[in-house]
Structures are given as structure tokens and as C-alpha cells.
Amino acid sequence: MSALEHLPEIDNGLLRFLTCGSVDDGKSTLIGRLLFDSKTILADTLNAMEKTSARRGMAEVDLSLLTDGLQAEREQGITIDVAYRYFTTGRRKYIIADAPGHEQYTRNMVTAASTANLAIILVDARKGILTQTRRHSYLASLVGIPHLLVAVNKMDLVGYDQAVFERIKAEYLTFATQLGIKDVRFIPISALAGDMIVDRGEHLPWYEGPTLLDILENAPAAHTEQAEDFRFPVQYVCRPQDSANPELHDYRGFMGRVESGAIAVGDAITVLPSGARSRIKKIELGSQSLPRAIHEQSVTLLLEDEIDISRGDLIVKSAEAPVPVKHIDATLCWLSETPLSPARTYLVRHTTREVKAKLAKIDYRLDVNTLEREAADGLAMNDIARVTLKLAQPIVADSYRSNRATGAFIIIDESSNNTVGAGMIA
Template sequence: MSTLLRLATAGSVDDGKSTLVGRLLYDSKSVLVDQLESVERVSRDRGLEHADLALLTDGLRAEREQGITIDVAYRYFATAKRTFILADCPGHVQYTRNTVTGASTAHVVVLLLDARKGLVEQTRRHLAVASLLRVPHVVVAVNKIDLVGYSQDRYDELDAEVRAVAAELGVEGISTIPVSALVGDNIVDRSVHTPWYEGPSLLELLEELPGDPTPEEGSFRFPVQTVIRPQGAAAPQFVDYRGYAGQVAQGVVRVGDAVTVLPSGATSTIIGIDTFDGPLEEAFAPQSVTLRLSHDLDVTRGDLLSSSHDAPNPTRTIHGTLAWLAERPAVPGARVLIKHTTHVVQGVLRDIHSRLNLDTAHHEPADSLTLNDIGHVTLRVAADLAVEDYLDSRHIGSFLVIDPASGYTLAAGMVGDALEAKIDPASRPSQYSI
């Protein structure tokens, strides 16, 4: 089991995400004395009887003043069993883009649900985001269980509803836990108030869930960030040195392995793996290394080194799913930049096929996407990209859509039918090309 777990909280506004995170930090004894004193002081100034643990994560001044979470707040804590990186994401619909950011690298999404309100649109949206990003595990914390009298019937009702919606959206690996973030029921220790619940507490479950997959689970993929070729009298020992630096995105590479350079398709063999601390015989994700090849090839930033036996096929047409993150709507024909790994290339949004209806969990025809929409599209790019289906590779199957004028991120993209949209790419011929 990996000792590091990345988790993100999600859910609708006022469902208690920040309070749950604060309670998790407090009960696991991960809060410094001066932090707790500051929270207690602010709570007293507000006339509260108890410390408002949400203040431990609401770090922005605007968040403290409004009592809401706006930005993604990252916190680091550890128990005797493992280390955690936690992203506390905002619940308001206008900040859904921040939830996409926080969940994009998470092993687990902890989705809060108010036991009184039940499932709301934002709950469905966050379940859709978890499905879209293929987060390995989703834990639904049925919060404020104390406000419904610790009712097993209410918990069972919500458990069944959550699982039904999750199944419609293709969410796998889902668990539910009855909790009270304010009181601390089933957060770190199991609660005596829910004797009918026989499962683990939230922290117990998080300590047992798997984190990063082992390197052997993925094929070798290495986006080149820069070419290292020292020149001049200052480095005479490196006169013939040529290395390709970057981070192993996936898999393992060893000296002697055959690799293919994409998109050119040229092949070579790894003859050296260099680091600041010296050479290695093998490297694996997510190590940052410099690779040396047996052939003097034309390799530059944006190229992808791949294991030769299963290298992806470069393409200029991308069928994928977008989570639209900008105020400006997406329309067919829009000129954009596509950032895939370390490569940025010009592109055009050729077609918008459908938009996900969060109430029905089905795709509906659409000719535009607005803020927080999730839709299936076709993009055309100006240069070959070695993309893979997101279901096969979260690293090589993801990309960003960028505004070429402002440099702002417009959308997060996943290659393929990430939400299993039934799309016929030829059903709507395009008048745009690149």
C-alpha cells in the first residue's frame, strides 16, 4: 500500500466540507497549538460557543469573512499509518472549476451530503466530475446525521440514492459513511450514536485505501521537457553529451529498453538514466530524470518517449470530453491552444456533440457549452499529438484548452468517451478545418 494518499473534498455549499476537514485535522492531532488558539479566538469574536474548525482550512480573507470556501485549500497531515495531501474544494457552483483542479490528481474524493437535504444538483455535478476524472475511489460522507436523530432509515435511503446516481454516471469504488463533522461522529473514531453502522470511520477507511498504482501497472511514457546539451569550455567532459530531461509520467524505463519517439516514430535504445545524485539502472513514475539514447535523433520539448511495443498512435483529431471552466461559452469554430503534457499546439473546436444533463445523467444534443458544463466534443489540432484514451492513462489522456489571446484556461479535457457518451462523430459535419 502506498504511504501517500491524495484526497479532495467536494459537495454542495454548507454541507460541511471545511468543518469535516477541520475535524479530521483536529481529532487526528494534526493542528498546531497556535493555529488552534487563533481559531478559538476568531470563534469567540463571532459569538460562537465552540471553535469553528472550518477556519482551519478557510485561509483566504474573503473566505473567513463570508464563511465560505472559494479557493482550493491544501493541507498536509499524517497518521501512524500514512501521509495525506488534502484538497478542500469549494461547494458553490461558480467555483466548480476549482473542484476539477483539486480532484484531478486525487486518489479519493470525499463527497459530503447533508442528511437533511439529500442529493442536490451540485452533488450530482461533483459525482460527474469524479467519474469524468476517473478518481479511483469516492467516499460519500452523509453529514449532519445528528440533525436527523442518527436515523438508520434516512442513512439507508440516501445510501441507495447515492449508489443509484453513481451507477448512472459510471462511478466505481463508492463507499458511504454516516458522520457528523461538527460533533465528530465516525470521523476519526467510530461513534456510539450509530450502533447500526458496522463499517470503518472515515480516517480508518482513508488509511486503508490504495494510493498510487505500482509503476508496473502502466506502460512507459515520458514527455520531454527540455534537451540538455552542455556547450563551451566550462564543461569539456560533456562535449558529446545529449540528454532529454523530464518526469516519468507513467511506467518504468530501464537501461537497454527500446523506446519510440513520438510523433516522429523514430526508435532508439536507452543507454543512460542520469540524475543529480548519479546514474540509475531504472526509473519509474513520478521520478524526474535525464534519459540518453543510443541514436542522435531530432528530439525536442513536447515529444513523447514511449515503450516501443505499445506506443500510442499520433493524431490530429481528438474526440473527448470537456469540463468547461470559463465564463466565455464554447462554440464550434473557436480557435484555441491545446496543452498536452509538455506540448502546446494550435487547435480549433470543430464540433460540440452533446452536453451532460446532470438530472438525468444522459447526454443531450448541444451547440455550445457554458460555465461548468460537461460535454463531448471533437477538436482538430495543427500538429500530431500522441494521445491515449483517458480511461487507459490519466496522464497521456488529459489536456487543457487555453485561450490563445489571454492565456487563461478554458477547459479541462479528457480524450475519449469519458462519460460513455454515445456519439457519432459524422452525425454533424463541420465547416471548420485547420
């Protein structure tokens, strides 16, 4: 009987998590095993995997095929692109991002990690902590993932030896302390055999902790661990044009997504960067009126006063208003094959606001393998650096550590309209 059959029917909220680690550590196999053992693979998908595995002469289903979706990945046996998978159990819904392990795909991992609330870092029990393990741990910490789970995989290949697991755990804890990682847990697993993934298996009696799925089922969801300030970037101003309905003539609603915090009818608000003030008169979700809106809800806000508001403005509670700025210090990951040019003007897209910007200075470039800081006068693809940007108009930003939505931005090349960089405000 599967362990899932013993779980109560409750909802712990959506969990976005990331799997990362060195090449061949078994990330794709882990996700395949998780979905296979939790019985969330569709029959036609499983049938296709069985046929592909048989063509390769494999006796059992190759579970890594579930995420290695690109033809190039299947041919080379590596993960190139970020593969997203969605599944649900009786307790919560999940979005999994399978990030590539190669250093040249650093930008892919940063993109995948930007919305995750937990990262599973796989370590091959035979190889221990590697340079890529440290790099991925740093990147996970950099983009603000609050919970790390180190899964020591391929325990079957070291005879399920507890001493191997304890040695890797001690080595990683030393590194985590140096990096300032606060919440990290450890679990021995065999993704291939299924030990300690969904079911406990029979080979790890010395490990008394929860299975990997148990940890995921009980991990905190985003926005639940600390009080957050209310942030509502305006996406669209709704002014219905219906001559047959006079009641709509004075309707003016501000549509968007609550990125953090909560708002209620009657709350005092401030619109930034203008500084105009009013109160919430009504909150609408479709045709339904709500007394209150919370994080990640897309709603329409109506105000008591006529205020000039447009797309790109930020509505906040008056007691929680940040200060608009025209200079930002940020950690920047360069995503483009075309290097960053200090002479060029770029577009910074922050929430729903776009402003022109130029590079003011590069404080240092970070070697993600050694974590050493290096002098730099430009950035190439996959480079990560601490920079200062000068903006043509002010933006209203929080630090990334306090708010991942309003502390993040992307950089767009005006000539090609391509996204060339992603940043986190200090």
C-alpha cells in the same frame, strides 16, 4: 487515547483526495475535524482559529475556518476557491482538496478533482441525496476518480438513526448503478462531534465498518492498481556547456517526469511523433545513476543513439507506442467567462507539447444536474460538452480512462495566454 497512536509506522504512499457535496453539508468542518483529531494543526493556526471563533461568540473552535481561507469565504460562510491542505500520519502523506459546492464553481471542482484518487462526497443526513450530490458524483466519475466514499454527515442531528443512513445508502446505490460508478463505500459520521472521523465515538455502535481515517489510510495510491504503459514527456534537452570538462561535450540528456509506467536501462524506446528508436543507456536522478525509473519520478534519460528530440516529444517503450493523431474526441469543461468560439484558433497544451487547434464540432452539451444531452453551438463558463478538435500538428495521446496524464489537456487563449478549457480524451 487517539486512534492514531495504535497505527503502525508504515508508508502506504501519497493519497490525493477531494471533499465535495452540497452547500452546508460540512466539507470544511470535516477537514478541520480530521486535522484537529489527528493532531496535525500547528499551534499558531489553532490559536488564530480559537480567537476568530471567540469573536463570533462560539463556545467551541469553528473547525471550518481551517479551509475557508479567503476573506470573502469567511464573511459569507461558504467555500469559493479550492483550498488545499497537506498533512501526514504515521502511515502516509495526504493532499486534501476542499472543492466548492455551488454550481457556478463547477470549473473549480473539475480542477481540484483532476489529480485526486479518492473523493469524499458529503451528504446531509437530514436532506438526503440532492441534485448537487448527483452532480458532484458525476463530475468525480467524469474526471476518473476511481474510489468514492459517501459520508453521511450530521448524524447527530437525526439522533444517529441507522434507518436514515440505510435509506440514503440505498438511494445513492441506485443512482451509482445508473452512472456506472463501480467502487463506492458508505460511512455515517458527525464532523462536528467527531464521530467516526479519526476515533469511533460512542454514538454509532451499529456501524461496524472502519472509521473515515482508516479508509483513507488503506485506500490505494495512484498508479498502484493496474499495469500502466510507460509515458515520458520530454521537458528539456540538457546539453551542458563546460569547456573545462571534455566528458560533457557529447552529453545529451532528456529531462522530464515519468507520468506512468516504468523504464529500465537497456529497454527499447520509441520517440513520438517522429517514430525514431533507440535504447536507454543511462538513467540519472540528479547526480545519482538509477537502474530503473518509475511513475512520478523526475529523471534524465540518456540514449544509446543520437536522435533529434526536443521539448514536447514523448518517449515510450517500443512495444507500448500509441499512434499520433490530428483529431481528438474529448469531454471538455469550459473554464472562461468568454464563451468558446468555433471561429477562433486556440492552443492545446497536452503534456509538454503545444499545438494550434480549432473546434470541429460539438456533439452535445451535458446538463450536469439531469445528465441529459442537449444540442449546442457554443459553450459558456462551467459548461461540459462532448467535442471534436482539429489539430494543426499531431499529438500522442491515450484515452483519459487508461491514462489520466496523457489523456488530459488544457486549452489556452492565444491572445490573453489564459487557460480557458480543460479536456479529457475519449
